Amino acid sequence: MKQEILRKAEEYRDYVAQTLSEMVKIPSYSGKEEAICKRIKEICEDAGFDEVRTDKLGSVIARIGNGPKSIAFDAHIDTVEIGDPDQWEKEPFSGLIADGLVHGRGSSDQKGGAASMITAGRILKDINYNGQFTIYFTFTVMEEDCDGMCWKYLIEEEKLKPDFYVSTEPTSTRIYRGHRGRMEMMVRLKGISAHGSAPERGESAAYKAARAALAMEKLNKDLQPDEDNFLGKGTIVVSQIDVKGPSQCAVPDQAMLYLDRRLTWGEDADLAIGQVKEYIGKALDCPPEEIDVTMPEYTKRGYRDYDYSQELYFPTWKMDADHPLVESGVDAYKTLWGKDPVVDKWTFSTNAVATTGRHKIPAIGFGPGDESQAHAPNEINRIEDLVICAAFYAMLPYSLEKRI
Structure with missing residues (x-):
């Protein structure tokens, strides 16, 4: 044969x-x-x-x-x-x-x-x-x-x-x-808008986003490999940051960070979301449960005109x-x-x-x-x-x- x-x-x-x-x-x-x-x-x-x-x-x-x-x-x-x-x-x-x-x-x-x-x-x-x-x-x-x-x-x-x-x-x-597996996460942060001439009256979502991004850099350094080091360590990357406010002359009151998280053996979605909440919570000096972290849904219509979807989690x-x-x-x-x-x-x-x-x-x-x-x-x-x-x-x- x-x-x-x-x-x-x-x-x-x-x-x-x-x-x-x-x-x-x-x-x-x-x-x-x-x-x-x-x-x-x-x-x-x-x-x-x-x-x-x-x-x-x-x-x-x-x-x-x-x-x-x-x-x-x-x-x-x-x-x-x-x-x-x-x-x-x-x-x-x-x-x-x-x-x-x-x-x-x-x-x-x-x-x-x-x-x-x-x-x-x-x-x-x-x-x-x-x-x-x-x-x-x-x-x-x-x-x-x-x-x-x-x-x-x-x-x-x-x-x-x-x-x-x-x-x-x-x-x-x-x-x-x-x-390794992977997942995608979206973090939404809120600020308080004010006129750009008096930023002290507001609370900038942009600065919150900056501190949150640096917190993700620290999390990435802290992640550990799997027990037998076959798959290696997990990683996390801030792949997008979007900041919005009422105008270009205003303190922004909304921010979004998009995260790409690679998961090693023993890591799952709940663990990863909890880590993001913990690290950003510390960076912003607020309780982790107040950090808005979601896992997006993917939906697409294929060439046969059929829609199908799933959450962006890949074990x-x-x-x-x-x-x-x-x-x-x-x-x-x-x-x-x-x-x-x-x-x-x-x-x-x-x-x-x-x-x-x-x-x-x-x-x-x-x-x-x-x-x-x-x-x-x-x-x-x-x-x-x-x-x-x-x-x-x-x-x-x-x-x-x-x-x-």
Whole structure:
């Protein structure tokens, strides 16, 4: 089986590169994925998947096999925008294949994983997979705007809850077993307006916002890593400050701070909100309960004209190194290439905040390309990574069958 999977993956080297190139050529910003999803559906049908459908939110779900256990391989197929076009050396949607690389926006984040998934599906069909797993390949939408919401919808509305989950976000073909969670918070502060010629008559919300921002800087320094220091410390960043008053010649009476909080293992929303209240309360010399801190709600209409929403809270997750799924990933890698993989974690967040952080489905990550390519100009992916990942995805169900 090892030799057959490796042979097929190599046979499909040009196919996986061309598939990625074609996907890169189709712009697919969050909420505008209709064209790419339509094309992915056609490619999966041409590849012979047993079932291909599109959910109400817009994600494409392809299936191979009909076993009693289930595993999902996931790639989000939306991308961020290109940013400053002058920073791109090649046209961002060229999909150029050259020198062992595929160029363009989304090549690593994260259409490369999608191309390898489709290729793995072809391999599994070629070798007539008929094992213990129903294997889902999910090509999900709106991740860049709200990571995990697509899977929250699949699990809670469509009732698709696999036994195991694999994110194909870029890992440089390493096995990842966790990442920090995150949440967003909004702090609202009140002042008392007065004419700008007599600021002593008022109470400036701007100065309160300044002291609150410095309090967040102190909180960030005080945050501690998780117990085993695998995920590292949490962080907090003031990403926006907005101050308003009756006029430009007045003491401002309203201020808003927007916070990006990264959560390590053992930290959750209640803890994070309590810390913000405590630190700002001290800075402003008032009781913590008087500080107005809320967690915003995200709502967006997808390309299928369906609205869905969730609070902007994305729970932390990590798997033990000896979990059967992690061990199966290591086994699959060693079986194929005769050496131990690097086992690590992401710096950024993925759809696993929903599958694993929220719904406790065991997960690992394994994807083509480098994390550093995400959201960067001149994005690329290595064709060799695409081939490696296609083989790994095809092998993993066989390795996992030995442990369940």
